[in-house]
Amino acid sequence: MPHEASTDPELVESMVQDGMNVARINCAHDDASVWGQMVDNIKAASAKHQQDVKIFTDIAGPKVRIQAMYTTLQNPKLFEGDSFFLTSETTLHDFYGAEIVLSCPIPDIIQDLQVDEAVSLDDGKILGKVAKHYPEGVKIKITQMAVNGKKVKATKGINFPDRQLNIPVLTDKDIEDLDFSMAAADVIGFSFVHDVNDVKEINRVMAEKEAANPDQAGKLATIKLETVSGFENLINIIIEANRYRPTAIMIARGDLAVEVGYLRLSVVQEEILWFCEAAQIPVIWATQVLESLVQSGVPSRAEISDVTMGSRAECIMLNKGDHILEGIHLLRQILEDIDEHQFKKTPLMKQLTIANFSNE
Numbered sequence: 001m002p003h004e005a006s007t008d009p010e011l012v013e014s015m016v017q018d019g020m021n022v023a024r025i026n027c028a029h030d031d032a033s034v035w036g037q038m039v040d041n042i043k044a045a046s047a048k049h050q051q052d053v054k055i056f057t058d059i060a061g062p063k064v065r066i067q068a069m070y071t072t073l074q075n076p077k078l079f080e081g082d083s084f085f086l087t088s089e090t091t092l093h094d095f096y097g098a099e100i101v102l103s104c105p106i107p108d109i110i111q112d113l114q115v116d117e118a119v120s121l122d123d124g125k126i127l128g129k130v131a132k133h134y135p136e137g138v139k140i141k142i143t144q145m146a147v148n149g150k151k152v153k154a155t156k157g158i159n160f161p162d163r164q165l166n167i168p169v170l171t172d173k174d175i176e177d178l179d180f181s182m183a184a185a186d187v188i189g190f191s192f193v194h195d196v197n198d199v200k201e202i203n204r205v206m207a208e209k210e211a212a213n214p215d216q217a218g219k220l221a222t223i224k225l226e227t228v229s230g231f232e233n234l235i236n237i238i239i240e241a242n243r244y245r246p247t248a249i250m251i252a253r254g255d256l257a258v259e260v261g262y263l264r265l266s267v268v269q270e271e272i273l274w275f276c277e278a279a280q281i282p283v284i285w286a287t288q289v290l291e292s293l294v295q296s297g298v299p300s301r302a303e304i305s306d307v308t309m310g311s312r313a314e315c316i317m318l319n320k321g322d323h324i325l326e327g328i329h330l331l332r333q334i335l336e337d338i339d340e341h342q343f344k345k346t347p348l349m350k351q352l353t354i355a356n357f358s359n360e
Contacts, residue, residue: 001025002320006037013045014325019332021053022187022315027177028060039184056222057181059174061191062167063255064158066121068103076100078126079149080142086110086119086158087137096134104158109165110137117163122156123254123287124262159258164229169198175205182209182216189222189250194229196240203244222248222284226255231268238279249276251313253287273312285310286317290331294321299330307331311338 001023005012015023023042025035039055046053069076070092078084078100085098088107095101102121104110113119117130119140127144169192170178181188190202202221210217223241225231234249241247251272257265276283289307293299310316316335318327 001038003030006034009041012041015328016045016049016051016053018325018328020328022056023053024056024058026058032180035180054186055184056187057185058189059177062171064106066102066154066156067105069152069154070101071099073099077149077151078142080145083139083141085137085139089136092136096139098139100152113138118161120159120258124258125150161259169193169201170205178209187220187222189224191224192226193223194227195233196236199237199240220246220248222250224250224252226252228259234275238281248282250284250286282314284315284317285313289316289318290327294318294323294327297323307334308338311335
């Protein structure tokens with residue numbers, strides 16, 4: 001849901017008319033008052049068109065983000081071969097030749113980074129390596145990105161693919177946001193789940209809130225797979241999570257691609273589908289689905305094929321964009337067409353028209 005979903009009921013109504021049946025609210029943005037307005041608009045549109053639309057709240061989790069940006073440039077844009085400085089300091093005596101300085105809120109990570117260790121920004125759209133250490137931080141040289149460069153913005157995520165961060169699965173903000181989610185949502189998504197211990201902690205917090213409000217029990221929990229460790233521990237995560245409540249898996253391909261590598265992503269997402277099919281666990285296919293269409297209004301051929309692959313999941317997620325209505329409409333069309341050829345994750349031959357031919 002874009003921010004406009006809280007102030008524009010007609011936009012939400014159009015989404016429902018075009019076929020949206022799950023509305024995701026990202027708790028990394030806005031606040032509970034805005035989310036509440038979104039829920040009101042979604043429920044009003046759902047009732048008006050007699051279509052059951054589930055509310056999915058996505059708990060932000062311990063994602064490391066760019067806290068602030070310092071630069072002397074009017075148009076801060078990075079290109080392949082450029083360098084930027086990464087620090088947790090609030091004041092710097094020297095930029096060390098970098099025209100863009102990014103602030104990361106976790107100093108222990110920066111101090112522990114090694115030369116040639118990988119760092120990525122914005123779901124892997126900017127890839128780099130540590131070039132040199134300095135007293136206040138590290139200089140990162142960009143090794144791969146779009147030819148025409150990319151603007152840098154605060155709040156975008158930072159990934160460190162070569163290491164596993166030892167951060168609690170739920171932050172204080174996440175636990176506070178769960179109060180809204182338990183009351184308003186049908187499905188609650190949890191980010192950056194690494195292992196069984198993370199699942200236990202999520203259940204402990206949810207159980208405490210359910211004990212205080214028994215009428216809020218029975219929410220569907222969704223474990224977002226975004227890390228190598230989450231994928232490697234998937235079977236145990238599924239077994240543990242289902243001890244407590246109905247569970248789904250989201251293949252969050254943005255962070256997951258950064259963590260496992262783009263070449264390996266195709267195999268990893270396929271294996272996740274296999275595991276979840278065997279365990280009878282519903283799957284959400286997410287990240288960059290029909291992104292060109294949603295952002296620019298024109299889909300690519302590869303995006304159409306990607307939706308066809310995603311049709312083996314129980315749910316496909318679209319991200320917000322100026323052309324989100326076109327995206328929902330096309331996604332619905334593709335899924336309805338491919339549904340005749342697909343039962344769950346098993347390809348089937350469609351019955352040919354000639355099979356109904358009669359000589360009479």
